[in-house]
Amino acid sequence: MGQTVAAWLWGQHARFIVWLPVLLAAGIALYFALPWEPGGTWAFGMGMLVVASVTGRLLWGARLPVRMGCGVVGACAAGLLVAWGQAHRMPPFPDLPRRAVHLSGRVTGVDGQTLRDGTRVSRVGLADVRFLDGINIGMRPLRRQIMLRLRPDDPAVPVAGDTLSARALLAPPAFPAMPGGYDAQRRAWFGGLAGYGRALERVTSAHPRGPSGMAAWLRTLRQGLAQRIRTALPGPRGTIAATVLTGEDGVIDAETREAFADAGLAHLLAVAGLHLAIVMGLVMAVVRMGLALSEHAALFWPCRQIAGVAALLAGGGYVVLTGAHLPAQRSLIMAGLAVVALLAGRRPLSIRALAVAAAVLMVLAPEEVAELPLQMSMAAVMALVAGFDALRPVLSAWGHDVMWMRRVGARMARPLLASVLAGSACLPVGMAHFGTVQPWFVLANLLAVPLMSVWIMPWGLVSLLLMPLGAEKLALAPMGWGIGVVAWLAHLVAGLPVARVSVPAMGGGGLVLFFAGLCWLCLWAGRVRLLGALPVVLAVLSPWVGRMPVVLVAPDARMVGVVAGGQVLTGPGTHPDPFVLREWQRVTGLRAGLLPVEGRQGRVACRNGICRVAGQGGDIVLLLAARMPDAALCLGARVVVNLHGQAGCPGVGRVGRFDLWREGAYALYFRGGDGLEMRTDRATRGARPWVMRPGGAGMPDLPLAQAE
Known part of the structure; x- marks a missing residue:
């Protein structure tokens, strides 16, 4: 029996590497689940455990128990250590004034925000903030940023790099609304935020005399492009266009966001893998067709590889332009691996490429394991890659069948399968973070995603090319027509019966159980992978098993x-x-x-x-x-x-x-x-670094003592 199990496990050894990000995520999740904060001695012990696991793997890797044990223990310990290090490198929360205060700081970014009454205001990120009143005079600048909301009637148009002065009322990150609820303080801790504020008066903004750096230049460029898009395409269509082309966040009104969410189309309003794939696909197609027009290039140049590199460069530019959000970073890493595989003559999209991208992102930003964007994107991409891998023989056979109906069916089945696989994998994640289910998501995505791919995004890219000539409206107008159709579709689907079903939110244990089952379904080989459906079903049913608060x-x-x-x-x-x-x-x-x-x-x-x-x-x-x-x-x-x-x-x-x-x-x-x-x-x-003291008190940032 033991030899049979060992032989079965050895048959999977080629896929052991794809479990590395899963084990890293398990260690990171364990760190965030601890009710106490480990100290330096504990971290040193975890580091030694990682070293011992690597050593054991190198010396006795031929033995299956050692190989698997060192891999599991070492990867989990590495995840714990990475999360601990990320948490302890962040500066402490400052103690913000409880009264209105005059402050000044350097603008790091500006975005829009649409309030529930439809009023649009500007929201400014401030770094190196100093308080200019009373005991705070002479204090060191804050090591964290303040997110400041301006007044709706404020005519100021600050840009990144400006020095902004304001009289504001500040508040620390909010405490969870209930035990186990959304932790805004943890998000702010890792996001480098000190708190939030609202300006009580009109602000004053001064432009710097010297250069302010590449990051500030990019933010200013993004802000200017978004303003030109909204000017040429006013109304909700312009805000959606600015969102998908520049990554501008918070400007879409609540009614439109809710309609897209109820229709299962919320992913169209966030720059992620879909938008990057469209941009790179369009650029690759245009470059390859352009090279094919030359007989010499078509015969002697590696046109496919050249087009792939050009598409990757264009995708990198698009990610930088839209703010380099985490889902876009994950997609760009996967795209880079796909281009490398293309240059090497290997299959571009695979579970291994996803595993490498996930491992890199978890090492760079381990806190994102507990957040929605990484969970949603990983679940969707993993289901797509594994699902199409399993169905490739059938789709390939139908695509080359002599019967035209099967060939057409194979082509039509691909977008349907993509919507079903990605939507089904994201559905439990949505249950955990939003407490809702959208049963009509397949219908909406079947119509909206192709329209986004073949009409909206192409015209959007053309508008960016026409902006230096001042003729962007020629392309933004047809782009707005497509956005209007998608918005109409979103409202139509959102108005269908049971378009949005509220369910009790899935707890952390249920979410871990779901990802364990999904990973088994997608990463293991053979029919035994179907056993992963059991924990997935149990996780989906878990919200109705737990107790309800009274x-x-x-x-x-x-x-x-x-x-x-x-x-x-x-x-x-x-x-x-x-x-x-x-x-x-x-x-x-x-x-x-x-x-x-x-x-x-x-x-x-x-x-x-x-x-x-x-x-x-x-x-x-x-x-x-x-x-x-x-x-x-x-x-x-x-x-x-x-x-x-x-x-x-x-x-x-x-x-x-x-x-x-x-x-x-x-x-x-x-x-x-x-x-x-x-x-x-x-x-x-528990007592964690991001859990603020009672009342939201932080570390006092006292002024420096006077020199004798």
């Missing part, structure tokens, strides 16, 4: 939510925080509602600013108005949630305002029988 309390003590009657009922007041409510709805998959002012709704009953949530072992009492608990209120209470103070009932659990300040958001769960479980944000995330 009471949710926001970290700022301004909002409480009760899960009752198939809704998330919020209070006090009739205007809940939209960001907190959106996160609660994402996790629960339920509609939003308001707590009754008087009366009962489901298990919750409210009267005179007091709500009671019925439970077997006692009620959860919610004090929505400022008052002291009395004997009648404490009768039958199991937990008292006091949004206005710390007072509670004797011998009863309590969640007070100070508890929320210290521990962050709370979530209360009913357990079997009469049990009750309280989870807090701080206990869930």
